[in-house]
Amino acid sequence: MSVAIIDYGSGNLHSAAKAFERAARSMEDPQAIKVTRDPDAVYRADRIVLPGVGAFADCRRGVDAVDGMLEALTEAVRVKARPFFGICVGMQLMATRGKEHVTTEGFDWIAGDVEKIVPRDENLKVPHMGWNTLDPIREHPVLERLPLGPKGRHAYFVHSYHLNAANEADVLARADYGGPVTAIVGKDTAIGTQFHPEKSQRFGLALISNFLKWKP
Amino acid sequence: MFKVRVIPCLDVKDGRVVKGVNFVDLRDAGDPVEAAIAYDAAGADELTFLDITATHENRGIMLDVVRRTAEACFMPLTVGGGVRTVDDIKTLLRSGADKVSINSAAVSRREFVKEAAEKFGEQCIVVAIDAKRVKRAGGSDRWEIFTHGGRNATGIDAIEYAQEVVTLGAGEILLTSMDRDGTRQGFDLPLTRAIADSVPVPVIASGGVGNLDHLVDGVREGHATGVLAASIFHFGEFTIRQAKDHMVRAGLPMRIDP
Numbered sequence: 001m002s003v004a005i006i007d008y009g010s011g012n013l014h015s016a017a018k019a020f021e022r023a024a025r026s027m028e029d030p031q032a033i034k035v036t037r038d039p040d041a042v043y044r045a046d047r048i049v050l051p052g053v054g055a056f057a058d059c060r061r062g063v064d065a066v067d068g069m070l071e072a073l074t075e076a077v078r079v080k081a082r083p084f085f086g087i088c089v090g091m092q093l094m095a096t097r098g099k100e101h102v103t104t105e106g107f108d109w110i111a112g113d114v115e116k117i118v119p120r121d122e123n124l125k126v127p128h129m130g131w132n133t134l135d136p137i138r139e140h141p142v143l144e145r146l147p148l149g150p151k152g153r154h155a156y157f158v159h160s161y162h163l164n165a166a167n168e169a170d171v172l173a174r175a176d177y178g179g180p181v182t183a184i185v186g187k188d189t190a191i192g193t194q195f196h197p198e199k200s201q202r203f204g205l206a207l208i209s210n211f212l213k214w215k216p
Numbered sequence: 217m218f219k220v221r222v223i224p225c226l227d228v229k230d231g232r233v234v235k236g237v238n239f240v241d242l243r244d245a246g247d248p249v250e251a252a253i254a255y256d257a258a259g260a261d262e263l264t265f266l267d268i269t270a271t272h273e274n275r276g277i278m279l280d281v282v283r284r285t286a287e288a289c290f291m292p293l294t295v296g297g298g299v300r301t302v303d304d305i306k307t308l309l310r311s312g313a314d315k316v317s318i319n320s321a322a323v324s325r326r327e328f329v330k331e332a333a334e335k336f337g338e339q340c341i342v343v344a345i346d347a348k349r350v351k352r353a354g355g356s357d358r359w360e361i362f363t364h365g366g367r368n369a370t371g372i373d374a375i376e377y378a379q380e381v382v383t384l385g386a387g388e389i390l391l392t393s394m395d396r397d398g399t400r401q402g403f404d405l406p407l408t409r410a411i412a413d414s415v416p417v418p419v420i421a422s423g424g425v426g427n428l429d430h431l432v433d434g435v436r437e438g439h440a441t442g443v444l445a446a447s448i449f450h451f452g453e454f455t456i457r458q459a460k461d462h463m464v465r466a467g468l469p470m471r472i473d474p
Binding site: 012014015018019022053054055058123124125126127128129130131132133150153154156158159160175176177196198199200201202203204205 | 217218219220221256261283286287290291292309310311312313314315336337338339340387388416417418419439441442471473
C-alpha cells in the first residue's frame with residue numbers, strides 16, 4: 001500500500017508527511033508515505049493526500065503548474081475511486097469555486113464556494129486561528145471513535161475562508177466561530193478538513209489513522 | 217467552542233535553550249527539541265521558538281532544531297528571530313515551522329510584510345511588536361516601537377504601526393511590552409487592549425507574566441486571544457495544566473484534551 005502526498009510547491013509538506021508516517025507506523029498493515037510531484041506516482045498510489053496553505057488561487061496555480069497532475073488526481077479519485085484527503089486549502093480546492101480575492105475554479109468535487117468567514121460576534125478575530133471543537137453532522141468511517149461535540153477533542157484551525165457547501169449531505173462536521181464554519185467535508189471516496197490534522201496532536205493523528213484504515 | 221491559547225516561548229541560542237528548561241526530568245534541559253516534546257505532552261496550545269543566535273554561520277542550527285521538532289511534535293510551531301528575507305521564511309516553513317514571526321525587518325521595511333504575506337499567505341505571517349511607553353512633553357503618553365531588545369527607539373507609534381502591518385498582511389500580532397518584559401508584574405494591559413481593539417487579527421500578549429492571574433487579565437482586560445509566557449513555565453513554577461485550570465476557573469474557554 002502506498003500513500004502519495006502531493007508536492008506542488010505549497011503546504012507544510014514536512015509536517016504532513018511526518019504525521020502520516022507516525023500514524024502509519026502504528027498500524028498493522030504498513031503503508032509507505034511518499035511525498036511526490038510525479039503525476040504517475042499519484043495515479044498509481046492507493047491513497048492521495050493534498051495539503052495546502054496560502055491563498056486559494058496560488059494553490060490552484062501550483063497544482064496546474066505540474067504537468068498532468070490535475071488529470072492524474074481526477075482520474076485516481078473520481079474514476080479509480082482512491083481515498084483522498086484534502087487538508088486546509090487542499091480541502092478548499094475540492095469546491096466549485098474559490099472567492100479569495102479573485103474568483104478561481106476549484107475541482108468541483110463538492111458543490112459550493114469558498115467564502116470569507118464573517119463571525120457574527122465582532123470581537124472574534126479573523127483569521128480563525130487556534131483550537132476549536134467539532135460538531136458532527138453526519139457519521140463517516142474516518143470519524144469513528146473520535147470524541148466530537150462541545151465536550152470532545154479540539155482541532156487546530158488557521159484560515160479566513162471556508163467551504164460553504166451547497167449540499168448539507170457533503171458536510172461531516174462543523175465548528176462554531178460566531179456562526180457555522182465547515183470543518184470536515186466528505187463525498188464518495190474523498191474527504192477534506194479545514195483544520196490541520198498534522199497539527200492537532202493526538203486527535204489529528206487518530207483522524208489520519210482512520211483515513212489510512214478507511215476502505216470505501 | 218473556540219479556545220484561548222497558552223503559548224510557551226523558548227529562547228534558543230546556537231541551538232540551545234537559554235537558561236534551560238527545568239519543569240520535567242529532561243535528559244538535556246538545554247535541548248529545545250526535548251523541551252518542545254515535553255510542552256507538547258503537557259498540552260501547550262502552540263510553541264514559539266525565538267532564535268537569538270548572533271552569528272549568521274550558526275543560524276543553520278535553528279533549521280535543524282525546527283526540523284527535529286516538527287518530526288516529534290504535531291502541534292503548531294512559530295519561529296522568530298533574525299527573519300529578514302523571503303528566503304529565510306521559505307527555509308523555516310520548509311523545515312516545519314507553521315508560522316514565522318518578523319520583527320525588526322518589518323520596522324525597517326514595511327513592504328517585507330506584504331511580500332511575505334503574498335508569497336506564503338497571511339495565516340503564517342506573525343509580526344512581533346516590541347513596544348514601550350514614552351512620555352511626551354505637553355502631550356499624553358503613547359507607546360512606541362523599539363528594536364534590538366528595547367534599546368533602539370524608532371519614534372513609531374505602536375497602534376498605527378500595528379494597523380499598518382495588518383493592512384499589509386500580518387495574520388497575527390505578537391505584542392511584547394518592553395516595560396514589563398522580565399518584571400513579573402503582568403502584561404501591560406492598556407497597551408495590549410489598545411492594540412487588540414484596533415486590529416482585526418489575533419493578538420498574543422507577551423512580557424511580564426509572574427502569576428496565573430496575569431494570564432487571565434491578558435485575555436479579560438487586554439482582549440488578547442492568546443497569552444505567551446516563558447519563565448513561569450520553564451522553571452517549573454506552574455505547569456501548562458495548572459495555568460489552564462486556573463483560566464477555566466476564571467471563566468475562560470480553554471482546551472483541556474487528555
